[in-house]
Amino acid sequence: MHMANELLSLPVATGTLAIAVASLGFVCRKVRQIIASDKVALMGVLGAFIFAAQMVNIQLPAMPGTSGHMVGAVLLAIILGPHAGAIVISSVVIIQCLIFQDGGLLALGCNIINMALVPSYLGYFLYKTATTGQAGSLRAYLGTMFACVLAIEAGAFLVPVQAALSGVLVVPFSTFLITMLGVHFLVGLIEGVITVAVIAYLQQVRPDVVPDSLPGKVRLSRKAVITTLAVFALAIGAGLSLLASDLPDGLEWSYAERPDQTDFETAVSNESPAVVAVDDFQSKYSPLPDYSLRSSAIGKIGEEEPGVSAGWTSFAGVVGSALTMAVIWLAAQILRKKQPQRA
Amino acid sequence: MHHAHIDKFAYQDSLIHRLDCRIKFMVLLVFTAVVISLPRTSPGILTCYAIGPFTILVWAKIPLRFVFKHILLVSPFVVVLALSCPLYDKTPVTVAFGPIIWQSSLGWMRCFTILAKFIVTMSALIALVSTTRFNDLLTGLQRLGVPKLLTVQLGFLYRYIFVLIDRTHRMLRARAGRKLRNLGFKAELKIAAAMLGSLLVRSIDNAEHTNIAMQARGFDGNWRTISKLQIHRADYVFATAAAFFLLVLHFFVKPVVL
Numbered sequence: 001m002h003m004a005n006e007l008l009s010l011p012v013a014t015g016t017l018a019i020a021v022a023s024l025g026f027v028c029r030k031v032r033q034i035i036a037s038d039k040v041a042l043m044g045v046l047g048a049f050i051f052a053a054q055m056v057n058i059q060l061p062a063m064p065g066t067s068g069h070m071v072g073a074v075l076l077a078i079i080l081g082p083h084a085g086a087i088v089i090s091s092v093v094i095i096q097c098l099i100f101q102d103g104g105l106l107a108l109g110c111n112i113i114n115m116a117l118v119p120s121y122l123g124y125f126l127y128k129t130a131t132t133g134q135a136g137s138l139r140a141y142l143g144t145m146f147a148c149v150l151a152i153e154a155g156a157f158l159v160p161v162q163a164a165l166s167g168v169l170v171v172p173f174s175t176f177l178i179t180m181l182g183v184h185f186l187v188g189l190i191e192g193v194i195t196v197a198v199i200a201y202l203q204q205v206r207p208d209v210v211p212d213s214l215p216g217k218v219r220l221s222r223k224a225v226i227t228t229l230a231v232f233a234l235a236i237g238a239g240l241s242l243l244a245s246d247l248p249d250g251l252e253w254s255y256a257e258r259p260d261q262t263d264f265e266t267a268v269s270n271e272s273p274a275v276v277a278v279d280d281f282q283s284k285y286s287p288l289p290d291y292s293l294r295s296s297a298i299g300k301i302g303e304e305e306p307g308v309s310a311g312w313t314s315f316a317g318v319v320g321s322a323l324t325m326a327v328i329w330l331a332a333q334i335l336r337k338k339q340p341q342r343a
Numbered sequence: 344m345h346h347a348h349i350d351k352f353a354y355q356d357s358l359i360h361r362l363d364c365r366i367k368f369m370v371l372l373v374f375t376a377v378v379i380s381l382p383r384t385s386p387g388i389l390t391c392y393a394i395g396p397f398t399i400l401v402w403a404k405i406p407l408r409f410v411f412k413h414i415l416l417v418s419p420f421v422v423v424l425a426l427s428c429p430l431y432d433k434t435p436v437t438v439a440f441g442p443i444i445w446q447s448s449l450g451w452m453r454c455f456t457i458l459a460k461f462i463v464t465m466s467a468l469i470a471l472v473s474t475t476r477f478n479d480l481l482t483g484l485q486r487l488g489v490p491k492l493l494t495v496q497l498g499f500l501y502r503y504i505f506v507l508i509d510r511t512h513r514m515l516r517a518r519a520g521r522k523l524r525n526l527g528f529k530a531e532l533k534i535a536a537a538m539l540g541s542l543l544v545r546s547i548d549n550a551e552h553t554n555i556a557m558q559a560r561g562f563d564g565n566w567r568t569i570s571k572l573q574i575h576r577a578d579y580v581f582a583t584a585a586a587f588f589l590l591v592l593h594f595f596v597k598p599v600v601l
Contacts, residue, residue, distance in 0.1 A: 004421045006460040010380040028490035038554050040492075040564065044499020045507075045550035049543055051500075052507035055515065056542075058535040061528035070539070091496045095504065098472055098480070099350060101417050104464055106375050168383055169424060170432040170453060197536030198543065206544050314387045315440050317596060321390040325397045332401045 002096070003111050003159060005104030009166035016162065017109030023117055024090055031083045039084070046076060047088045047095075060190070068190035073116065074123035074148045075195045082124035089116035110162050114155040121228075123151030141196045148192035149185065156184035161236055352405050352473040359403040363578045364475045364483040370585045371471045375464050377589055386455035387440070389463050391596050395588055396467040403474045414465045425457040477501050482568050495566045507546065514538050 005013070035043075050072040057069045077085035093111050096102040103111045130143025160176040163169050169176070353360075378392055400410060432450035472480075478498065485494045518534060525531070 002417075002420060004461060005375060005379050005464045006421060006457045007424060008379065010376055013379065014376075024493065025490055028492045032492055038558060040495055040562075041499060041554040041557060042547065042550040043496055045503050045546045045553065046543075047496065047500040048503035048507040049546040051504050052511040052542060053539050055508065055511045056535055056538050058531045059525055059528070087493065087496060088500075091493065091500050094497060095500055097468075099477065099501070099504075101413060101465055101468055101472070104375065105371060105468055106379060106464075163424075168453075168457065169428065170450060171424070171427050172431065193532060194535060194539070197532050198539045201536045201540035202543065205540060206547075315442075318387050318390045318440075321394055324394055328394075328398050328401055332404075336404070 002103035003107040003114065003162065005107050007163050007166065007168050008107055008110065009168060010106075012162055012166045013106040013109065015109075016113055017106065020090075020109040020112040020117070024087070024112065027083050027086050027117075031087055034081075035084060043080070043084055043088050046080065047091050050076065050089065050092050051095075058190075058194070068187070068194075070194040070198075071115075071119070071152065071187070071191050073119035074127065074144070074151050074191065075198060077120040077124040078127055078144070078195075078199070082121050085124065086117055086120040089120055092116070110158070114158045114162075118155045118158065119151040122154050123147045126150055141200070144196050144199060145189075145192035148195050149188035152184050152188035152191055153181060156180045156187075158236075350472055350477065352403070352409070353476045355404060355474075357403045357474070358577065359399055359470075359474045361577070362474075362581050363572055363574050364479050365487060365572065366574065366578045366582050367471050367475060368480070368483060368487070370582065371467055374467050374585070374589065377593070378460055378464050378467075381456075381460070383456055384449060384452040386452060386459045388596060389456070389459035391592055393459075393463050393466070395585070396463065396470045399470045399474070400466065403470070405470070405473050409473075410466055410469050413469060414462055417465070418461065421457065421461050425454045425461075428454040428457070478568060479572070481566075483572055485566075486572060491564070491566070495564070498566060503549075507542070510545075511542065514542070 008016075053072050054069050060068050073085070073089050076088055079085070080088065090112050093103075093116050094108065097105065097108050097111065124147075126147035127143055130146055131137075131140040157177070157180070160173060160180050163171075163176065164173045374395060378389070381388060381392075400407065429448060429450035432448065432453060434449040436447055436449050436452065438445055438447050438452075478501075481494045481498050481501075485491060518538065522534070526534075
């Protein structure tokens with residue numbers, strides 16, 4: 001599920017972007033050690049394969065009219081190994097952002113983490129732990145299934161966490177989480193079934209392709225994976241517990257006056273001019289909402305505008321912007337009509 | 344096949360198209376960051392910010408219908424989440440917009456802000472992508488420090504997406520032509536797995552052929568392009584104009600007003 005710019009706050013977006021960039025850089029270094037330049041073409045074409053594979057849809061049982069398709073992260077991690085798989089899926093996510101505009105530019109960090117890094121590594125790790133080598137057995141298939149469901153669920157779990165840390169949405173965290181996990185349980189099941197079916201097909205047709213036989217052996221040390229998971233869990237836990245204490249929910253707005261709608265009636269009236277001014281200042285001058293210097297607000301008390309004129313200024317702003325765009329458009333039309341005559 | 348023409352406007356020519364892609368990319372990054380850090384409950388101010396991408400799109404002769412169609416295509420997830428805001432935040436507010444004054448809730452304000460931000464940042468992203476050739480963008484990204492392995496990977500991916508998508512379209516058409524009804528989940532799954540499996544095997548074989556051809560021509564992991572990036576005077580003018588635009592909006596258009 002592609003995260004959008006608008007559902008993230010700036011600190012969360014830049015933070016996740018930094019994490020994603022750092023880990024991608026690390027993975028690239030790692031992959032260059034493992035893979036020779038002759039596998040570059042293979043990785044590129046398999047990325048394109050993921051795109052194409054997402055178009056092959058199958059009709060779902062019990063839900064007529066709906067159809068599902070595969071995501072492919074776990075399949076690729078199984079075939080290419082986790083590092084190369086993570087790079088390929090990340091490049092797919094980047095192309096989806098840049099060419100197809102799925103998910104925003106600043107949300108790219110979140111999307112890379114949720115849909116590429118986490119599913120590839122977690123999926124590969126679970127697959128390896130559950131199957132212990134021999135491909136083609138029932139155990140291997142069940143293990144693949146399990147890996148797919150959990151890998152997708154882990155990615156889906158991070159979406160509400162990031163949204164909640166940003167505080168843009170007012171949907172309660174638990175509702176969002178349950179919805180995402182529920183929907184992605186189905187997605188994961190479909191993914192698992194298709195992945196197993198494709199691997200079974202490959203086993204019959206091209207047994208040399210299946211389980212990471214392609215580019216040199218990759219080893220994920222169990223200790224490293226468990227440590228990473230623990231750090232991740234701690235970080236998320238810490239973030240969420242911080243959040244529980246100062247989540248900007250509806251309450252925040254009910255005790256203070258809304259600065260952008262000046263004639264909004266306060267539910268719990270707090271008429272102290274200092275409080276009003278602080279909130280006023282906060283939304284007026286803060287580059288990052290919720291993070292502003294409160295001390296310098298005191299001097300600004302006198303600058304409040306009466307409600308009616310605020311309405312008119314907003315009207316002027318919107319109409320003015322619309323007019324500007326109309327003028328630009330008309331000018332472009334006129335200039336464009338003139339050009340062919342000259343030529 | 345609508346995919347095949349998704350960045351067709353990148354091959355036009357205009358002043359915007361000729362700008363250096365690194366400058367355009369950085370401007371887009373800053374613009375997006377500024378827009379998403381705007382207050383969450385004042386949709387009005389975003390019309391002022393919309394002037395920026397709008398000017399660039401019009402100047403670069405990108406049809407606005409194409410832009411809106413594209414934004415609509417990628418919007419469902421955001422629209423669902425934005426529409427859920429009014430359900431949870433029912434704090435009443437009085438909205439004064441010029442002569443009209445009406446009662447609404449804060450949730451609706453949030454909803455419209457999210458949607459407006461979505462439209463503004465998406466049109467800015469489309470403005471970058473449809474005025475920059477992807478290969479130039481990759482060269483620029485590599486100069487900005489993106490690992491070479493990743494840019495080469497992206498270049499390959501871009502080269503082969505449309506090939507494989509066309510191939511898949513043919514397979515899907517063949518399936519639709521032979522299978523005239525729903526065959527039940529098991530049969531459907533078997534067909535899909537065979538399609539995906541053969542697609543995968545063909546991709547791997549393709550990659551092998553490409554690799555042999557590239558090795559024969561001396562590919563050593565470096566991507567050599569003839570696109571030479573140079574920052575001209577126009578680029579400085581563009582960057583200054585963009586900075587001026589954002590600064591003016593930041594200091595003269597206050598969220599409290601809107």
